[in-house]
Amino acid sequence: MFLRKIAVALALFYSVFSSQLSSAQTIRLTVDLTDAPRNIYHAVLNIPVKPGPFTLVYPKWIPGNHRPSGPIPNLTGLRMEAAGHSIPWDRDSVDMYAFHMNVPAGATELQVSLDAVTQSGNAAGTGALASSNVLGLNWNEVVLYPQGTRPDDVQVAASVNLPSGWKFGTALELAFQGRGRITFKPVSLITLIDSPLIAGSHFRKVELTRPGETPVHVIDMVSESESGLAMTPADEAAYRKLVAEAGALFGARHYLHYDFLYTLSDQVVGRGLEHHQSSDNGVGEQTLTDPDQHLLEAGLLPHEFVHSWNGKYRRPAGLATPNYQEPMRGDLLWVYEALTEYLGDVLTARSGLWTPEQYREALAQTAAMLDHRAGRKWRPLEDTARSVQLLRLLGPGWQNWRRGLDYYSEGELIWLEVDTTIRQQTRGQKSLDDFCRAFHGAPSGPPKVLPYTFDDLVRALNDVAPYDWAKLLNQRVNEVQPRAPLAGIERGGWRLIYNDKPNIHVYAAEKERKYQDQFYSLGFAVTEAGELIDVIPGSPAYQAGIGPGMKVIAVNGRLWSKDLIKETVRSSKDNQSPIELLVSNAEFVKTYPLDYHGGLQNAHLERANGEDLLDDILKPLTK
Numbered sequence: 001m002f003l004r005k006i007a008v009a010l011a012l013f014y015s016v017f018s019s020q021l022s023s024a025q026t027i028r029l030t031v032d033l034t035d036a037p038r039n040i041y042h043a044v045l046n047i048p049v050k051p052g053p054f055t056l057v058y059p060k061w062i063p064g065n066h067r068p069s070g071p072i073p074n075l076t077g078l079r080m081e082a083a084g085h086s087i088p089w090d091r092d093s094v095d096m097y098a099f100h101m102n103v104p105a106g107a108t109e110l111q112v113s114l115d116a117v118t119q120s121g122n123a124a125g126t127g128a129l130a131s132s133n134v135l136g137l138n139w140n141e142v143v144l145y146p147q148g149t150r151p152d153d154v155q156v157a158a159s160v161n162l163p164s165g166w167k168f169g170t171a172l173e174l175a176f177q178g179r180g181r182i183t184f185k186p187v188s189l190i191t192l193i194d195s196p197l198i199a200g201s202h203f204r205k206v207e208l209t210r211p212g213e214t215p216v217h218v219i220d221m222v223s224e225s226e227s228g229l230a231m232t233p234a235d236e237a238a239y240r241k242l243v244a245e246a247g248a249l250f251g252a253r254h255y256l257h258y259d260f261l262y263t264l265s266d267q268v269v270g271r272g273l274e275h276h277q278s279s280d281n282g283v284g285e286q287t288l289t290d291p292d293q294h295l296l297e298a299g300l301l302p303h304e305f306v307h308s309w310n311g312k313y314r315r316p317a318g319l320a321t322p323n324y325q326e327p328m329r330g331d332l333l334w335v336y337e338a339l340t341e342y343l344g345d346v347l348t349a350r351s352g353l354w355t356p357e358q359y360r361e362a363l364a365q366t367a368a369m370l371d372h373r374a375g376r377k378w379r380p381l382e383d384t385a386r387s388v389q390l391l392r393l394l395g396p397g398w399q400n401w402r403r404g405l406d407y408y409s410e411g412e413l414i415w416l417e418v419d420t421t422i423r424q425q426t427r428g429q430k431s432l433d434d435f436c437r438a439f440h441g442a443p444s445g446p447p448k449v450l451p452y453t454f455d456d457l458v459r460a461l462n463d464v465a466p467y468d469w470a471k472l473l474n475q476r477v478n479e480v481q482p483r484a485p486l487a488g489i490e491r492g493g494w495r496l497i498y499n500d501k502p503n504i505h506v507y508a509a510e511k512e513r514k515y516q517d518q519f520y521s522l523g524f525a526v527t528e529a530g531e532l533i534d535v536i537p538g539s540p541a542y543q544a545g546i547g548p549g550m551k552v553i554a555v556n557g558r559l560w561s562k563d564l565i566k567e568t569v570r571s572s573k574d575n576q577s578p579i580e581l582l583v584s585n586a587e588f589v590k591t592y593p594l595d596y597h598g599g600l601q602n603a604h605l606e607r608a609n610g611e612d613l614l615d616d617i618l619k620p621l622t623k
């Protein structure tokens, strides 16, 4: 209640603020990316100023990250000049993102030089943004802007130069290109930061719209090799279908053109960051041709695409802040991220990037993972959203007790419950598709933000199908719920089961990420070397005293191997004696008996009674 009030207040603040447009001032930004292979970008900003005390700030709260992730430690080589003189600057002693200075009399422009180190700690998380062959540029990493201004009111004329022979993709519109310099049409700082650029020595553009058709959709791909760009005709067709299906789902588009920026590299950070007119997607180099990577990453572009409607256009009021320094509030991320996750996965199936069986296997794994989450006994789902800034970069040790960013996956189950409830309440006349058309739809137009509150959401759901949505959502989100919300799967005509047949997504992930998932049998995941990644509290392994960070050395007296543990679990059904694990904890070893006789436990969905609503949900809307 209290937080919802704050959200309403912020929404008002936002709209009042939006109407107070002051005269625009244009910053010139020149970025030299020729040093990208060693992960340092050089930038010069020319900022109009007046004499007197002046403060510049570095963007701190980055949209889509939902946390203060602006990589301030990576800001280096900072120098200020005005009227031909060097100007001393002073970092604020409390706010690490603010720099104070005095602009001398007569100066009208401040020249700021800076370098951004892009080796790690960028907006995407960990890992480098550039390699010998590719780069990603998030403009927030190379800009400072005057404190107290609205990024909407600050105009930036940006240009870049690239390593020789590299080509680029971005949603920014080109002004002109020549002598190695690429100059973009001036845009607001908001639009600039919302329009990242990728570039690489291996580049391919795939047109997703027919000539003459608008808005234009393209995939801009960069990779470490030509083979990394080998998108099959079937995938190209599926992405065209994705564009059509998203259009049919929402009934309007809130962009003038759309660029899927797609980086295929094992050298740079894997990522997925949404923007209004583009998305920044990073996957492994062989994702287009390796069947396991393809399966695991199929939902990425659909997810980020859906964000253009859900997250960028419609945004929770607490995340629609007036500038990059204002803290964001993570409440309602179970709409922002989870409805996107739900619709993204549905569109992955509707566009043919997944078969219905692949969709169901993904859903089964999500449901099983959440139903075994021990942390749900103490932490309500909303707290995982509100705590995004604490949880985002933590490792997997004790994650089952702490909970991770569960609002994504658990929210997906909740939105399935909402969808199947609407379908049942209206006897098949309405669905969540109708909600999307009303909440995210017409009119089409250029990017804009329409903030909403919990009450707005409930009202919009009630307009589609009258129901006590506030009660349902409050129960699911704000109450401690020891079991995962499986009602959507059950209303959909399916049930969650476990057997010894591998789940296809877990099987692919185990091969790709070189680990073993025994979460629903012994209660742990373990690397191929025997290191325990996490242990579920309450599981046989936990009861025996084993914890994450320890290492399995032997199983029933025989040296550890991943195949040995799998065979031992499989045969545990016919075995009366406990499974004995010899485990090291730093320098000490100990034998732990695990009293387990349940065999392999892999999650699947099995058809139950009633109508197969899941099948209806996955049917494409377009021919």
Ligand SMILES: [Zn+2]
Residues within 6 Å of the ligand: 274, 303, 304, 307, 337, 340
């Ligand atoms: Zn997302």
